Amino acid sequence: MIRYIIRRALYAIPILFGVNLLTFVLFFVVNSPNDMARFHLGFKRVTPQAIVQWKHDHGYDKPMLFNDRAKGVQKITQTVFFQRSMKLFVFDFGRSDEGRDIGYDIRQRMWPSLAIALPTFVIGILVNITTALFLVFFRSTYLDWLGRLALVAMMSVSSLFYIIGGQYLFGKTLRLVPISGYAPGLHAFKFVVLPVVIGVISGIGASGRLYRAFFLEEIEKDYVRTARAKGLSEMSVLFRHVLKNAMIPILTSVVVVVPSLFLGSLIMESFFGIPGLGAYTLDAINAQDFATVRAMVFLGSLFYIVGLALTDITYMLVDPRIRLK
Amino acid sequence: MSVPMVLPFKLVMLDTDFLLYALFAVLIVLITRVRRNASLRQTWRRVFERPGAMAAVVILAVYAAIALLDSVHFRTALYAPDGAVTGYSPQILSVLDILCAPLRLHTEHTYSAPFAEHALVRETVMRPGGRVQRIFPRLIWGGRGLAGPFARTRDILQRSGRGLVEALLVWLMLLCGVWLVREGGRDPRLAWRRLWRGDSKLPWRTFWLTTGLVLLIGTVVANLAVEYHVLGTDQVGIDVLYKSLKSIRTGVVIGTVATLVALPFAIVLGIAAGYFGGFVDDAIQYLYTTLSSIPGVLLIAAAVLSLDLYLGQHAREFQSVLERADLRLLFLCLILGITSWTTLCRLLRGETLKLREAEFVQAAVALGESRARILRRHILPNVMHIVLITLVLDFSGLVLSEAVLTYVGVGVDPSTYSWGNMINGARLELAREPVVWWNLGAAFIFMFMLVLAANLFADAVRDAFDPRFHRSS
Numbered sequence: 001m002i003r004y005i006i007r008r009a010l011y012a013i014p015i016l017f018g019v020n021l022l023t024f025v026l027f028f029v030v031n032s033p034n035d036m037a038r039f040h041l042g043f044k045r046v047t048p049q050a051i052v053q054w055k056h057d058h059g060y061d062k063p064m065l066f067n068d069r070a071k072g073v074q075k076i077t078q079t080v081f082f083q084r085s086m087k088l089f090v091f092d093f094g095r096s097d098e099g100r101d102i103g104y105d106i107r108q109r110m111w112p113s114l115a116i117a118l119p120t121f122v123i124g125i126l127v128n129i130t131t132a133l134f135l136v137f138f139r140s141t142y143l144d145w146l147g148r149l150a151l152v153a154m155m156s157v158s159s160l161f162y163i164i165g166g167q168y169l170f171g172k173t174l175r176l177v178p179i180s181g182y183a184p185g186l187h188a189f190k191f192v193v194l195p196v197v198i199g200v201i202s203g204i205g206a207s208g209r210l211y212r213a214f215f216l217e218e219i220e221k222d223y224v225r226t227a228r229a230k231g232l233s234e235m236s237v238l239f240r241h242v243l244k245n246a247m248i249p250i251l252t253s254v255v256v257v258v259p260s261l262f263l264g265s266l267i268m269e270s271f272f273g274i275p276g277l278g279a280y281t282l283d284a285i286n287a288q289d290f291a292t293v294r295a296m297v298f299l300g301s302l303f304y305i306v307g308l309a310l311t312d313i314t315y316m317l318v319d320p321r322i323r324l325k
Numbered sequence: 326m327s328v329p330m331v332l333p334f335k336l337v338m339l340d341t342d343f344l345l346y347a348l349f350a351v352l353i354v355l356i357t358r359v360r361r362n363a364s365l366r367q368t369w370r371r372v373f374e375r376p377g378a379m380a381a382v383v384i385l386a387v388y389a390a391i392a393l394l395d396s397v398h399f400r401t402a403l404y405a406p407d408g409a410v411t412g413y414s415p416q417i418l419s420v421l422d423i424l425c426a427p428l429r430l431h432t433e434h435t436y437s438a439p440f441a442e443h444a445l446v447r448e449t450v451m452r453p454g455g456r457v458q459r460i461f462p463r464l465i466w467g468g469r470g471l472a473g474p475f476a477r478t479r480d481i482l483q484r485s486g487r488g489l490v491e492a493l494l495v496w497l498m499l500l501c502g503v504w505l506v507r508e509g510g511r512d513p514r515l516a517w518r519r520l521w522r523g524d525s526k527l528p529w530r531t532f533w534l535t536t537g538l539v540l541l542i543g544t545v546v547a548n549l550a551v552e553y554h555v556l557g558t559d560q561v562g563i564d565v566l567y568k569s570l571k572s573i574r575t576g577v578v579i580g581t582v583a584t585l586v587a588l589p590f591a592i593v594l595g596i597a598a599g600y601f602g603g604f605v606d607d608a609i610q611y612l613y614t615t616l617s618s619i620p621g622v623l624l625i626a627a628a629v630l631s632l633d634l635y636l637g638q639h640a641r642e643f644q645s646v647l648e649r650a651d652l653r654l655l656f657l658c659l660i661l662g663i664t665s666w667t668t669l670c671r672l673l674r675g676e677t678l679k680l681r682e683a684e685f686v687q688a689a690v691a692l693g694e695s696r697a698r699i700l701r702r703h704i705l706p707n708v709m710h711i712v713l714i715t716l717v718l719d720f721s722g723l724v725l726s727e728a729v730l731t732y733v734g735v736g737v738d739p740s741t742y743s744w745g746n747m748i749n750g751a752r753l754e755l756a757r758e759p760v761v762w763w764n765l766g767a768a769f770i771f772m773f774m775l776v777l778a779a780n781l782f783a784d785a786v787r788d789a790f791d792p793r794f795h796r797s798s
Contacts, residue, residue, distance in 0.1 A: 018615035026627045035634065152784070156721065156777040158728045160748050161769055168755050266622055267729060285626045286734055293627060300620035 008309045012302070013089075019301040020085040020294075027290050033060035033080070036097070039288060058097060058291075085294065093295045098287070102295050105280065112182055113264025113276030115192055120199035121261055124207070125254060127200055129243075132211035136219065137238060148209070155205030162202040163271045170194055180273035195272045199265070210253070214246045221245075248318050255311045259303035263296070334399040335413045339651040341658070342396045344582045349393065371789040376531040378785035383535040384778035391570060392577035395421040398647075417647045421574075425567055427551050431466035433562035439763055440553045442468035442477065467554045481549065488545030495544070496537045557763035559750070569767045571742035576775060579658055579727045579737075580720040587662030591669040592712065596704055598670070599677025609670070617667035622733065628660040629653075629735035650738035657730070657737060661723060669715045676708045710790040717786045721779040724772065744768040 037054040038046055055061040062080050087094060093102035135147045171179035177194045218224065219242055227237045264278035273279075277296070284292035316322050359365045372378050397420045400413040422429055436445040443461040452458055471477055504516060523530040546566070549555050556565035598609035616624075636649060643649040680686055680703075689699050730736035731745025739746060747768040754761035 014611065015615050015618055018611065019619055022615065022619070023627060026624075026631055152780050153773075153777060156773055156780050157769075158725050158744075158748070158772060158776075160728050160732060161765075164748070164752060164755065164765065172755070260620075263620075266733060281623065282733060285623075285630065288630060293623065297619055297623045297627070300623060301618040304618045304620070 005309070005313075008312075012305045012309075015305060016089070016298065016301060020088065020298065021081070023294050023297045024081055024085055027294075036060065036288075036290065058095075088295065088298045094291060096284070096292045097289045102292055105292075106277065106295070106299070109275060109277045109280050110262045110264075111276075112188070112274050113269065113278060114262060115188055116195050116199070116268060116272075116274055116276065117261040117264050119192065119196045120203075121254075121257070123196065124200045124203045125250070128204060128207040128211055129250065131204055131208040132215055133238060133243065135208075135212050136215040136242075137234065139216070139219075148212075151205050151209050151212075153205075154201075155209065157202075157205075159202045159267065162198050163267065166194060166198040166201075167271070170197075180271065182272075182274050191272070191274070195268050195274065199268060211246070211250055214249045215242055218242045218246045248315075251318055252311050252315050255314045256304070256307035258310065259306045260300065263300055263303065333402045333410075335402070337398040337400060337417050339396075339398055339648065340655045341578050341582060341651055342398060344585065344655075345393065345396045345578060348581055348585060349389075368789050370527070372782075372785045373527050375785045376528040377781045379528045379531045380535040381778040381781040381785075383532060383539060384774060385782060387539055388573055388577060388775050388778075391421065392574045394424065395419045395571065395574040415645065417645060421570065425570060428564045428567035428570070431554070431564060433464050433466065433554070433558045434462075435558070435560060435562055436761055437464055437467055437554055437558045437562075439555060439557040440467075440477070440481065440549075441557065442471065445759065445761070464554075467558075468552060470552055480552070484548040484552065485545050488548040489541065491548075492537070492541040492544040496533075496540050499536070500533060556767045557761075559764055560754075565747075565763055565767045568742050568747060568764075569744075569771045572744045572747065572768070572771065573775070575654065575737060575741055575743040576724045576727065576772070578654060579661065580724045580779070582655070583658040583661040583723050584665065584716050584719050585662075586659055587666035587669070588712065588716075591666045591673060592705075592708075595670040595673025596677050596700060596708065599674040600681055600700065600704060606674075609674070613667040613670050616663065621664045622730070622735075624664055625657075625660050625730060626733065626735045629657065629730075632656050646740050650741045653738045654741060657727075661726065665719055665723070669712065672711050672715065673708050676711055677704055680704055680707055714783075714787050714790055717779070717783040721776045721783065724776055724779070728768075728772070744772045 033055050034051060037051040037060070041050055041054055052061070060080055062083065091103065093106065096102050096105075131147075131151075135144050135151075138144045138147075167179050170176045171194065177190050180191075182188060182191045224237060224241060227241050228234075232240070262277065263281075264274070264276040266278040266282050268274070269276045269278035270282050281293065281296045283289075284296065359369055373382070398417050399419075400415070400417055402410045403412045403414055405411045434444065437443070438445055441464065443463055446461075447459045448462045449457060449459055450462065468477060468480075471480060504513070519525060520530055520533070546555055550564075550566060554564050554566070556569065558564055559568065594609050594612070598606045632653065636653070640649075643652070686699060686703050689703050694702075727736055727743060728745035728748050731743060732749050736745050737743045747764050751761070751765035751768065754764060
């Protein structure tokens with residue numbers, strides 16, 4: 001087990017290196033440090049000296065990938081890529097192009113993100129399982145047919161409509177909750193309710209259908225027939241046998257996103273004015289703040305890889321037939 | 326003296342036009358091949374046996390037709406007073422623009438509600454005699470031909486009635502025509518009764534009902550749109566129905582072209598990784614794991630930001646705004662394809678791994694067939710069902726993602742008509758008093774119909790082609 005985890009961790013390093021290199025190249029192919037300096041200093045009346053100074057201050061005055069003039073290992077280390085990207089591996093995010101400490105910002109902003117993402121995740125799973133079980137209980141009736149149609153319809157609506165519609169209905173017309181904003185501590189509750197409700201509702205369509213398929217796959221198996229044959233009621237068959245076994249695919253399909261919950265959602269946070277990491281990323285994209293975007297891409301990839309490893313480990317924990325090599 | 330023959334227009338081919346034509350041509354080739362192959366025909370029959378899928382195909386066909394009409398671009402000729410062609414208009418139009426000329430040209434000053442005769446907001450006007458008045462001004466085009474203040478309801482009913490009659494006529498003519506061709510010799514009353522009861526292998530009743538409904542909506546709206554703004558007008562007075570219709574092409578292009586451009590990479594790399602194994606497999610696996618571990622939105626954002634900078638630096642190389650917007654659309658498709666490419670590649674690799682050990686492939690190897698021939702004749706046809714399922718399943722997700730990306734600011738060009746741009750603009754309109762809901766509503770309905778149809782169709786295709794999901798979902 002330990003050996004497996006270590007092997008997965010080592011395997012992640014070349015992938016994260018690739019991610020770093022890719023984001024680096026993508027940004028600098030067309031966006032040279034000179035352009036960046038001009039963008040951040042404002043386009044009008046920029047002296048060459050100011051550009052040189054800006055590049056020096058932000059560490060963009062070294063060669064990109066390979067330093068000809070340095071000696072030995074420094075040929076690699078004295079470059080923009082090494083100085084700015086490779087430090088991410090030890091979680092040294094450095095300063096953003098605006099001069100803020102990215103590591104501090106991330107530590108501050110991850111809590112509001114989590115306050116939205118975690119409840120949405122947990123309540124979402126409960127609601128989706130309930131919906132799917134309900135449809136499976138009434139399978140091959142008109143209720144099932146109607147429910148399936150409703151799920152396909154809900155799946156076909158863009159998440160933007162759920163957000164805009166929810167804000168309009170609950171925030172503007174009914175005035176139950178504030179439309180957007182955030183407050184720390186317990187006051188956060190009234191700001192968090194609406195994003196969570198909308199997040200849960202917009203997820204029912206796709207996940208409810210998926211879970212329903214998982215349940216139906218289980219329900220055709222022999223042990224279910226045996227359980228019915230020994231006289232169990234449909235309710236206890238569903239809850240004691242089918243639910244337990246269908247939890248394996250459900251668990252393994254959701255675990256992958258758990259680490260990424262910290263990063264929040266770009267759309268949700270910017271619509272509801274939540275000062276989380278999603279909104280942070282979006283602001284960085286719009287301000288063309290490369291240092292911040294690069295840090296967020298790194299974190300996103302890292303969390304995704306951790307999520308994949310967690311998925312495999314969960315597999316092994318819930319299903320003893322699976323052995324990890 | 327001979328006058329050279331000059332066409333009254335000059336065709337303009339945008340990059341995405343070309344890709345849409347190519348896609349359409351491939352579709353026709355595929356359909357003819359499927360018709361010749363008995364087992365494929367059988368599988369496709371299973372798709373169409375579902376009433377939901379049949380209705381979805383009709384809707385999808387309507388969307389595809391509108392998208393194609395909107396993809397034939399040209400510039401109209403400019404004439405000198407003596408009738409000679411002096412040049413071509415800088416404005417690029419499509420066939421759809423010509424067909425919807427009233428919608429395109431009937432622009433107001435600002436917002437107006439659906440079917441309105443007056444603008445939504447008051448304007449200050451000077452009356453003769455220097456009196457200043459704040460009134461809701463009469464619209465330029467909306468309800469222009471109305472005789473008096475109470476004529477509107479009657480006029481709307483009359484036009485709807487005319488639309489209804491036209492739809493019925495066309496529908497009956499189509500029905501009779503098809504019936505004559507298909508069941509010419511048989512008892513007409515029996516055939517009619519069978520259709521009415523839905524007593525046929527394929528759900529023809531659903532087909533005709535959906536077609537009728539589409540015709541009805543089309544003719545009624547066409548009759549009304551000449552006189553009114555059926556879905557209102559937007560902030561700068563453009564007809565919302567026109568915007569919604571023009572957005573169809575953007576949605577269809579993103580839904581299809583994105584997967585299409587990624588398809589060759591996914592197929593070649595996926596099959597190569599699965600079949601050759603070893604170093605090739607490791608390299609390809611590394612490539613797609615790296616790409617797929619970057620959060621999709623961030624990768625797209627980074628790429629589109631780079632493109633924006635490039636376009637900003639090379640702004641003079643584009644002849645028109647439309648061509649620049651089209652390049653951005655194409656690029657968005659490319660980058661969306663790159664982010665969605667990895668899933669298909671992984672699936673194809675897994676399937677090829679299985680096929681490589683299959684007996685018929687081993688037999689081909691033993692018989693000494695060349696590697697290229699094995700890949701082409703034995704592996705490729707047996708993974709095509711996965712390609713097809715991915716293609717149709719991805720479509721709806723891509724159409725939806727356009728709206729989200731446009732909201733984030735990394736979607737299509739702001740000058741492109743798209744549902745994402747409509748929603749983006751409509752966010753603040755809900756806060757207005759009175760509420761401007763028609764922009765959002767129109768984008769919602771047009772998008773919802775397309776995505777719903779695509780989802781229903783994708784379900785049927787997956788169930789018919791994927792043996793694992795058989796009858797389970």
